[in-house]
Structures are given as structure tokens and as C-alpha cells.
Amino acid sequence: MNALSELTVAELARRLSAWGISDTHARRLLRTFYRTNELVQASDAARFPAVLLERVRSELPLRSTTLATRQVASDGTTKILLRLADGHTVESVLMPDFRPDRSAGCLSSQVGCAMSCDFCATAQGGFQRNLTSGEIVEQFLNLRGEAKSIGRELRTIVFMGMGEPLLNLDHLLPAIERIGANDLGGLGWRQITVSTVGIVPGIDALTATGWNLHLAVSIHAPDDSTRARLLPSGRRYGLDEILAAADRFQVRRGRPVILQYCLLAGVNDAPGQAQQLADLVGRRRMHVNLLRYNPTGMGLRGSAYQPSTDQAATHFAGVLKDRGVVAHFRRSRGPDIDAACGQLRQRFATAPG
Ligand code: SF4
Known part of the structure; x- marks a missing residue:
């Protein structure tokens, strides 16, 4: 039903x-x-x-998910585990803003993920299934209620939790439509960010909606061969192709695309790689978000990644800024409850009792 x-x-x-x-x-x-x-x-x-x-x-039941667990980190980040009707679970995260009355939500789009990014905990469980539009909406409603309970308003959401959102367009777009629409969720398109590893047809589909969303693209390396080691999906779409799709989004939507770059010691954090990244960004008005790696244990293919040292990360950012690239470090939220980027995963056995 x-x-x-x-x-x-x-x-x-x-x-x-x-x-x-x-x-x-x-x-x-x-x-x-x-x-x-x-x-x-x-x-x-x-x-x-x-x-x-x-x-x-x-x-007509109101919802199909139930709250399984709720954890609060030392920085106030709250991670919610929802149990789906078929016994699978998904995580979503509420992050308090520095403004005392606001917060941001991070939503999942799939149970597990097929993208196999080497440094990501979600990838380790493989792909199970797409979330339905209702399961996505329910994450939003839960986070909104959670924010309200601590005297905050859920002001923005990002699809950066479990899964690759642009491989679940059939359910993602109807969910966004209901969450964003004035007469239902009322969040507004500008408050919604979709993050992808670079699924080119999906970026074009998002562009075609005409919605004024934000797009974030995880690139994590300035060249295709390093990228393919970290993100096997990089073999399917090269950086040139991905950035061309991001250009089309930016031109049509008129808002800067965010390029996400997770700094990994000795893998993608050399000054020469910062130069290469600056060359890629070039005259594009895209912004670079530099992420600190949140350890997830051994990577899928046996590599043990380490975060860049503070010195290497600062130098990397300095090279970008000297070349005129807008770059910021993004703060890690809730790492003590494994709620930070790349740390979400299914916590419970997925088979229903
Ligand atoms: S980083 Fe994102 S796209 Fe890559 S495996 Fe993890 S959830 Fe999937």
C-alpha cells in the first residue's frame, strides 16, 4: 500500500x-x-x-519508514537511521548552522551505492536499491522535525548521503519537486544541492528541469587516471566531459557549480596537482570545496588512505587561491558518530526478521 x-x-x-x-x-x-x-x-x-x-x-499510511536510531555528535550533528518497509536502512544527517536558528540536512538517495568510490564507507556495502520518492521525502520531514525540536529551521538540504542521486532520477526529481514546491515542502529550489560523482546524462537532466538548484560535482583528482583509481565511475565519464556538462548547467542556471575535492595524503594533494586543478577550473566561475578525509578504514581496493597534513592542505589551497580559484575548506560534521562525508553506511542487517 x-x-x-x-x-x-x-x-x-x-x-x-x-x-x-x-x-x-x-x-x-x-x-x-x-x-x-x-x-x-x-x-x-x-x-x-x-x-x-x-x-x-x-x-493510507502517512509514511513507510520508521525511526530506528538517532545519534547526536559532540558538535550537535544528529544522525538519523530510518528503517524502510523492506528492512533496509538509510542514514540522513542534520547539521546545525553557525547561525543559532538554522540547520542543514544531508539526505540519501539510494540504499548503498554502486559507484565504488575507494575511500567511501557506503561503497563497502554495495548497491541494494533506489529509494522511492516517498522515502526521500520522509528523510526531509524527519530532519525538519528534528531541527524544529532543537529550535532551528531546516534551511538547506544536500543530496550527499548514501548513493548517487543522479542514478535515481525517476524518484529523486519527483521528491525534489514536492520538497521544493511552495505549496508542499516549501523549501525552495535555491536551498537544494544535488551532489554527483559526474553522471553526465544526469547533470543534463537536472539542467533540463529548469529548477534553480545548486549542483556539486565530486572530482577529487585533477586528471583522469588518478581519478579512475579513486572513483571507478571516472572511467565512464572523463573530466572534460563532466566539466562540459557542469558548464551547461552553470550557463543555464546561472549559478556557480561547486567542485568537491577530498584531500588524500600522497594521492591528490601535491602542489603540482593543485596547479592542474587550477588549470581545469580556469576561467570557469566554479567554486572548489576542499574536504578533509574522514577515515573509513581500509579502502575497497586495499589502500589505507590518510588525510592530508594541515601543511599540505594549506599549501594546496594557497596554490588555488594564487591562481584566482575560489576555494574553501568544508568543515567536517559529526565524525565522532560516523556522520561525516563518506562515513554513512547501513548499520543493521538488511534482511527483515
Ligand atoms: S562517495 Fe558517494 S558516489 Fe561514491 S560510493 Fe560513496 S555514496 Fe557512492
């Missing part, structure tokens, strides 16, 4: 009509659910026909 979180306004309207109830209630009912994470609050109940609420309560 589909949960309410899976439905668009049009789908809910059709369901109401099939029940012989006016479909004019569909938008308001769904909006209330997105606003409160409940079907209806007691103070609102009188606004809906009793027969409608009864029918929904008996035939």
Missing part, C-alpha cells in the same frame, strides 16, 4: 475521487502533512470532512 509521502497532489486527488470525496481537499491535506509531519493537527481537523480523515487513516 502506497504511503501518503509517495503521492503527488494529482495522485491524491485521484484517490479522493475514487473514494467519492471531493478532490479539492487534496492539496490542503498534503500541505498540512508536509508542514506538520502529521495527517492533521487537532486544531485543523474541523477544516476537513470527517469521512476524508477516517478514510485516509484506515487506508
